[in-house]
Structures are given as structure tokens and as C-alpha cells.
Amino acid sequence: xxxxxxxxxxxxxxxxxxxxxxxxxxxxxxxxxxxxxxxxxxxxxxxxxxxxxxxxxxxxxxxxxxxxxxxxxxxxxxxxxxxxxxxxxxxxxxxxxxxxxxxxxxxxxxxxxxxxxxxxxxxxxxxxxxxxxxxxxxxxxxxxxxxxxxxxxxxxxxxxxxxxxxxxxxxxxxxxxxxxxxxxxxxxxxxxxxxxxxxxxxxxxxxxxxxxxxxxxxxxxxxxxxxxxxxxxxxxxxxxxxxxxxxxxxxxxxxxxxxxxxxxxxxxxxxxxxxxxxxxxxxxxxxxxxxxxxxxxxxxxxxxxxxxxxxxxxxxxxxxxxxxxxxxxxxxxxxxxxxxxxxxxxxxxxxxxxxxxxxxxxxxxxxxxxxxxxxxxxxxxxxxxxxxxxxxxxxxxxxxxxxxxxxxxxxxxxxxxxxxxxxxxxxxxxxxxxxxxxxxxxxxxxxxxxxxxxxxxxxxxxxxxxxxxxxxxxxxxxxxxxxxxxxxxxxxx
Numbered sequence: 084x085x086x087x088x089x090x091x092x093x094x095x096x097x098x099x100x101x102x103x104x105x106x107x108x109x110x111x112x113x114x115x116x117x118x119x120x121x122x123x124x125x126x127x128x129x130x131x132x133x134x135x136x137x138x139x140x141x142x143x144x145x146x147x148x149x150x151x152x153x154x155x156x157x158x159x160x161x162x163x164x165x166x167x168x169x170x171x172x173x174x175x176x177x178x179x180x181x182x183x184x185x186x187x188x189x190x191x192x193x194x195x196x197x198x199x200x201x202x203x204x205x206x207x208x209x210x211x212x213x214x215x216x217x218x219x220x221x222x223x224x225x226x227x228x229x230x231x232x233x234x235x236x237x238x239x240x241x242x243x244x245x246x247x248x249x250x251x252x253x254x255x256x257x258x259x260x261x262x263x264x265x266x267x268x269x270x271x272x273x274x275x276x277x278x279x280x281x282x283x284x285x286x287x288x289x290x291x292x293x294x295x296x297x298x299x300x301x302x303x304x305x306x307x308x309x310x311x312x313x314x315x316x317x318x319x320x321x322x323x324x325x326x327x328x329x330x331x332x333x334x335x336x337x338x339x340x341x342x343x344x345x346x347x348x349x350x351x352x353x354x355x356x357x358x359x360x361x362x363x364x365x366x367x368x369x370x371x372x373x374x375x376x377x378x379x380x381x382x383x384x385x386x387x388x389x390x391x392x393x394x395x396x397x398x399x400x401x402x403x404x405x406x407x408x409x410x411x412x413x414x415x416x417x418x419x420x421x422x423x424x425x426x427x428x429x430x431x432x433x434x435x436x437x438x439x440x441x442x443x444x445x446x447x448x449x450x451x452x453x454x455x456x457x458x459x460x461x462x463x464x465x466x467x468x469x470x471x472x473x474x475x476x477x478x479x480x481x482x483x484x485x486x487x488x489x490x491x492x493x494x495x496x497x498x499x500x501x502x503x504x505x506x507x508x509x510x511x512x513x514x515x516x517x518x519x520x521x522x523x524x525x526x527x528x529x530x531x532x533x534x535x536x537x538x539x540x541x542x543x544x545x546x547x548x549x550x551x552x553x554x555x556x557x558x559x560x561x562x563x564x565x566x567x568x569x570x571x572x573x574x575x576x
Contacts, residue, residue, distance in 0.1 A: 087112045089134045092146045093206060096196040102189065104153035105161070115343055125297065126343075128163030129280065135164075136249075139171050143205070144195050148188035160185040170245045218258050220376050221323065225254040226369055230325045233301035237282055248299075252281055256303050259322050263305035265377065266321070266384045273388075274313070276306040301326040302333070307388065309396075316346050317354060317399045319388050324366075331366035332380070334387050336395055338402075349420065350402045356417050357398040357407070362391045409541070409548035416460040416539070421552040422513050429565045457508030457539045458483050458491045460549060465494040465504070472497045489526025490534070503530050508539040513552065515540065519564075527558050534558065 091112050095103045105127060109116050114130065117123035135145035145168065151160055164185055165176045173179060195201050229251060238244045263275030285298030302325070306318040316339035324333045338346055338354040346354070365387070372380070388395075394411055401407045407417065462483055469478035477495040484493055492504040503526070507517040517538065527534045535555045542549035554561055 085112070085114075085130050085133070088114075088130055089137070089146070090206070092131075092134060092149050092192075093196050093202075095149045096146055096189075096192040097202070099193070099197075101149070102151050103149055105150055106153055108150055115345075117343070123343075124161070124163075125284065126280075128161065129282065129297075132163060132167045135167060136171070141205070144191040145171075145188045146192045146196070148185045148192060151185075166239045170239045170242075217377060218261055220380075221255065221258055221373060223369075223373055225258075226323065226325060226373075229255050229301075229323065232299045233325050234285075235299050236285065236296040237299060238296075248281060251299070255323050256281060259303040259305050262321060262377070262380065262384065263307055265381050266307060266388070269381070269385045270307075270388060272310050273307055274310055276308070276318070302329075307384075309399075312399050314345065315399055315403060316344050317395070317402060319384075319391075319395070321384055329366065331368050332372045334365050334367075334384060336362045336391060336398070346402065353402055353417065354398060356415065357394070357401060357412060359391070359394055362387075362394065407548075407550070409543040409546045412548050413546045414460075414463070415548050416464040417550045418464075419513070419550050419552045421554060425514065426563055429563050453508050453510070453542065453544075454491075454506070456544065456547060457506045457537075457542065457549065460539065460547065461492050461504060461506050461537050461551075462494075465492065465502075469495065469497070487522065489522050489529075492537075501533050503534050505534070505536045506539065507536060508542050508549065510542050510544075511540060513538070513540045513550075518567075524559075531557055 088108060091108065092103070095101050103111075106118060108114070108131070109118060109127060114127065116126045116130075118127065131147035131150055135147040138144065138146050145164075147164060147167075148160065150164075159180075162176075165179050168174070168179055168184060168188075169176050173184065174182075179185070196206075228247075232247050232251065235244075237248065260275070260277035263277045267273045267275045281300055282297035283300050285296055303322040305321050307321070308315070308318040312318075318337065318339075319334070320337045321334045322332070324331060336358045338344070338351060338358075340346075340351060344351070367375075367380075367383070397405075397408050397411050462481055465481045466478045469475070469481065474495070474497055477497075477499060481492070481494045483491060489505075490503040491506045494502040494504055496502060505519075505523055505527070509515045509517065527536075535553055536558060537551050537553055539549040539551040
């Protein structure tokens with residue numbers, strides 16, 4: 084349940100004859116739901132319903148009756164409220180509408196919450212669990228019941244479905260929320276987001292026709308993040324996961340990936356690159372989980388956060404514009420967008436004709452070391468990308484090729500098409516010029532549709548870390564070329 088929404092509705096009830104619009108609830112409570120589409124409306128309906136379900140469990144009026152449509156032509160409550168009322172045994176939807184039940188319940192809420200004794204006694208509650216007492220630890224019966232209902236479509240007209248939802252919320256969901264609250268008590272400056280979003284958007288068949296429906300989730304994710312990171316959509320995640328491929332308690336670092344995420348696709352890709360593999364997915368099998376207790380599980384969660392906190396902080400900062408600290412991300416290559424603000428003309432460099440001392444042997448060695456390191460990172464990057472897409476057979480074929488072939492790394496896309504990758508590495512920034520040989524340019528023309536330059540920049544040898552962007556296809560249309568040396572032949576006289 085969302086505590087802010089509950090307090091918002093109760094405060095509305097304390098004002099005579101006041102209603103609030105659905106759009107006001109979303110705006111004033113910073114919910115971020117998009118009410119222009121069905122999914123956003125569904126999210127709000129669940130959020131309001133959870134508040135009224137909680138009040139009903141404590142024998143108080145359904146305070147979400149204070150929220151109505153903003154459209155003056157409708158001037159009524161949404162179907163979600165009446166479906167909830169029916170599921171709580173208040174009557175049939177049609178009759179409830181005819182009897183203006185929602186308006187009666189709104190008035191009952193005003194009477195209850197304008198009573199100072201009621202307000203002082205019931206306004207402030209531990210509403211995440213309904214109690215401050217430690218619940219019984221997870222049980223096998225709860226997990227088995229969760230497995231039975233995962234991915235089923237929810238029908239609020241069936242009491243069995245309503246009872247299943249309530250049981251799941253009062254067991255695995257509430258206990259996961261309790262866990263999150265206990266973890267943040269051990270960590271200064273953190274908060275837990277444990278909304279009981281027990282359902283997800285899905286489809287079911289009605290008279291042979293596919294229709295949208297609420298589907299029971301197979302997991303109880305609880306998000307934990309720093310107070311200062313609220314809204315940045317990166318978090319530690321903990322919860323029960325009964326999906327057949329998992330069947331375990333899961334803990335990890337993740338980011339928001341659904342349509343209501345504030346992160347762009349590029350930011351999500353960056354998060355995937357920065358979150359270490361060791362933190363992306365960890366499990367405790369149910370047999371080991373159930374052999375433990377709250378103390379042991381809380382210790383695991385707290386230790387995981389503390390062990391990964393430095394990387395988590397750096398990831399959040401990087402996603403929102405900060406530089407990436409290379410020392411925290413060893414052996415990592417980060418893909419960036421190709422810069423759009425390059426040069427319009429070749430810069431003119433004045434000739435000084437002054438002598439300088441150059442250790443050509445050392446310079447050649449340094450350049451080779453730099454080049455080899457970049458090629459190694461690209462090979463590692465391409466293998467990881469193909470493995471991520473389930474193309475392990477193609478990943479096994481990725482390799483660094485011999486000198487003189489016109490490119491450095493042979494890789495493949497997910498469809499098995501060759502990728503000929505030329506790697507150019509610098510310790511400088513993304514605008515530093517680089518060199519192409521005549522052989523490399525000619526090969527790029529020969530394999531134009533499959534040719535790529537991976538320009539690695541800000542390479543740090545100590546941590547073997549770099550960032551890169553891709554130049555693909557017709558490279559001559561994307562680059563400015565300046566001849567700096569010539570192969571010279573003697574003319575015939």
C-alpha cells in the first residue's frame with residue numbers, strides 16, 4: 084500500500100464536501116502513472132484499491148471513494164472502485180452504482196476522519212505491514228500457494244481469486260515488505276519501496292477473444308535505494324521468485340525497465356554494462372531459505388548492499404551524467420553514442436620545423452600495447468553481447484585476427500552475419516584523431532555493409548577500462564581524412 088496516497092485521501096476526507104480528481108492523486112502524490120492509457124489507469128486503480136482494502140480490513144470506510152473523474156460529464160467513480168466494493172462483499176456493481184454507494188462511502192469517510200479521536204488514533208499506522216510485530220518467517224505452504232497462482236489472470240468476480248489475492252498480499256507480499264523495512268533500519272539514509280503491486284498487465288481469453296487482464300506476478304520485488312536516489316530508477320532488489328526457472332529468493336542490483344521508467348534505453352544499456360555480473364542475479368534456493376530465519380536473511384541482504392554500495396553509487400551517478408570512475412569498473416568497455424559535434428573542416432596545424440627527441444622503439448611498444456589492450460576489450464565485449472542474446476555458438480567464434488587483414492576483430496550479429504571490427508584506442512577523449520592505413524580504408528570499402536570502427540577513448544590501462552562508440556558502414560562519409568605520410572617512388576626520367 085502507498086502510505087502517501089492513504090494520507091492524501093484521509094486529509095481530503097477531513098475537508099467538508101471535498102472530492103479529489105484521479106489526475107490530482109497522481110500529480111500530488113508523485114505516482115508517475117500515465118492516465119492517458121489503460122495501463123496507467125490500471126496502476127492507479129490498484130493503488131487506490133490497496134488503500135481501501137486496508138481500511139476495510141480495519142473496519143473503516145473505503146476512503147478511495149473521495150477520488151473521482153475530472154470530467155464533469157461523468158462526475159462519478161471509475162469501474163475499479165465498484166469492482167473493489169463488489170469483491171469486498173458490498174453488493175453487485177450495477178446495484179451499487181444505482182444506489183450511489185460510492186458517494187455514500189465518501190460521506191462516511193468524511194464523518195469518520197473528521198472525528199478527531201479517530202484521526203489521532205488511526206491516521207499514523209505502520210501501514211506497510213499493519214503491525215510492528217515480527218511476522219512468522221516464510222513457509223513452504225505460502226510458497227506452494229504462490230506457485231499455484233503465478234501468471235493466472237485475476238477475475239474480481241470470483242471469490243476464489245479475491246481470496247487468493249488477499250492471502251498472497253497478507254503472506255509473501257507483506258513479509259517481503261517487512262524484510263525491506265528491517266533492512267533499511269540497519270542502513271542509514273536508505274528507504275524501502277514495498278508497494279504491493281501483486282499483478283502485472285497481461286492477456287486472457289473471454290469467449291475466445293483476447294482481452295487485457297490483471298495477471299498474478301510470480302515475484303515480490305522490494306526495492307531499496309538511498310534517500311537521495313529516489314526517482315533515479317536504480318535500486319537493490321529483494322524478493323521471492325516462484326517462476327519455474329528461478330524458484331528461489333532473489334537479490335540483485337537492477338533498474339526500472341518498464342514503460343513508466345524515467346531511464347532511456349541508452350541509460351538502461353549503461354546500467355547493464357556497469358552493474359557487475361556478481362550483483363545482477365543472486366539466489367537462495369527455497370530449501371535453504373526456509374531453513375533460516377529473519378535474522379539470517381536480513382544479514383544476507385544488508386551485507387549484499389554494503390559489499391556493492393560503491394559500485395551502486397557510481398552506477399547511479401553515471402546514469403545521471405557523472406563521469407565513470409574507471410577504478411571501480413575493471414576490465415569493462417562501455418558503449419556510448421557516436422558524438423554529433425565533430426569537425427566541419429580539417430584543423431590546420433602550423434609547422435614549427437623544430438627538432439624533438441623521440442624514442443621510437445618505446446613509442447611503437449606503447450602503441451602496440453594500447454592497441455592490443457583495446458582489441459582484447461572488444462573481443463570480450465562482443466562475446467558477452469552474444470552470450471547475453473543466447474548466441475553462445477557465435478560467441479565461441481569471436482576472435483582477434485592476424486595483422487594485415489584490414490580489420491582487428493571478427494565477430495557476428497545475432498543473426499550470424501559477420502562483423503569486421505577495426506579497433507582504435509586512445510587514452511584521450513572521444514574527439515582525439517586516429518590513424519587508418521591504406522589497407523584498412525580499402526577493406527572498409529570492400530566490406531562496407533559489415534565494417535565497423537570501434538573508437539575506444541578514455542582508456543585506463545591500470546583498470547583496463549574504456550568507453551567507445553561505433554562508426555559503421557560507409558566510413559568515408561563520416562570522417563575527415565588528412566594525409567600525413569606518403570609512400571614515395573622514384574620517377575622515371
